[in-house]
């Protein structure tokens with residue numbers, strides 16, 4: 291079953307036509323890396339799926355429902371967690387208070403279980419959001435989304451600005467979520483890390499899908515990957531060195 295199926299999305303900001311007939315799908319239990327240069331339309335795609343910036347044309351199916359005209363709240367209630375870029379945790383609330391903000395959905399993710407996956411957050415449970423490092427705030431943003439017991443997570447650049455060791459930690463958490471059966475649509479600039487973890491890739495260029503398929507197929511064509519990965523080419527070269 292596809293947990294996400296988008297067909298022919300056209301999304302605009304005012305008169306700016308950003309997405310041009312974007313179609314993509316996420317199968318149940320898989321991680322799909324959504325890749326592309328800066329400004330290619332990755333965030334806009336997540337926002338269109340989440341109902342935050344609605345597509346003017348096209349159809350979105352989430353969990354088998356036609357959600358194209360639904361509000362973000364209603365889409366979230368289907369079991370969709372969205373972690374936007376820039377890890378928006380509540381700066382004046384403690385780690386624990388941040389985790390208790392969402393009204394936990396029923397399911398396996400409890401505070402205890404989340405702390406087991408993020409021991410660092412347990413150590414810092416009384417610290418305020420503003421006292422956490424960038425990496426810890428990212429962990430907290432992901433942990434908070436897990437408290438909703440999502441079936442699908444939309445993650446926007448979780449590794450942005452993190453030191454390599456923390457990037458690794460974040461990716462380990464994403465792999466752990468997949469083992470729990472959560473499907474993930476992952477926007478990433480760090481192509482190498484994303485390609486290692488994902489099952490399939492969807493590549494956007496200038497608001498158009500230029501590839502969707504098995505990640506192995508994408509990664510085996512290095513020239514294409516380098517040309518499409520844009521900003522992430524540097525990451526690729528650094529990491530490969």
Ligand SMILES: Nc1ncnc2c1ncn2[C@@H]1O[C@H](COP(=O)(O)OP(=O)(O)OP(=O)(O)O)[C@@H](O)[C@H]1O
Nearest residue numbers: 303304306308326327328329330331332333334335
């Ligand atoms: N609120 C907005 N109003 C007008 N244009 C916008 C708005 N948000 C984004 N854009 C434009 O839409 C295009 C796609 O942006 P988007 O953020 O979806 O790209 P992205 O692939 O996520 O890029 P990045 O990696 O830089 O976050 C860009 O040209 C951007 O300038």
